[in-house]
Amino acid sequence: NAGVTQTPKFQVLKTGQSMTLQCAQDMNHEYMSWYRQDPGMGLRLIHYSVGAGITDQGEVPNGYNVSRSTTEDFPLRLLSAAPSQTSVYFCASRDGQGYYAEAFFGQGTRLTVV
């Protein structure tokens, strides 16, 4: 079972460059989300989606865009990378009503912006 797959695992960007972090899940989950993990700050929600065609902002959305054209895929776009976006990014998916369901996480993307 693949679960939640993130690519790439590592990425180095120069300030101002753009890129897309890919996330795909094969569990037919409605809910998908992106988090960033920084030391001492836990995981903070960037954007989330409750289904195909529906997205919304989390607590730290600035500098990021998302779209959800299919149930399976939820890419995260960095529009113009900044050093403050150096972080580890996790994609997660949840089933059903979401608020009581377990979240499944990808392995993460470690991004460095220089």
Add this chain to the structure above:
Amino acid sequence: AQSVTQLDSQVPVFEEAPVELRCNYSSSVSVYLFWYVQYPNQGLQLLLKYLSGSTLVKGINGFEAEFNKSQTSFHLRKPSVHISDTAEYFCAVSEEGASGSRLTFGEGTQLTVNP
């Protein structure tokens, strides 16, 4: 709005000792509580969850947690830890009715088990 506070950022213990990782939450409605574990260079995986019913919840790898509504706490415990339990542990809360099924995480507690 929901929030989670993990009271200890680092917890060092010796092998076979008991451990408690503390978590407090804040919410104005019914909540669902989770503990996740993250091993080095990996994603998070579920240890246990409290949805309703018995306030003592048992999870994988011998961990358990107790939901205390009056103290708004959900502390994680293990009676005897192993070296392999070394990892970062996250407490998380999900609020009933919250749009988008937001899962809010605490800051994390690094558990280090020493021989």
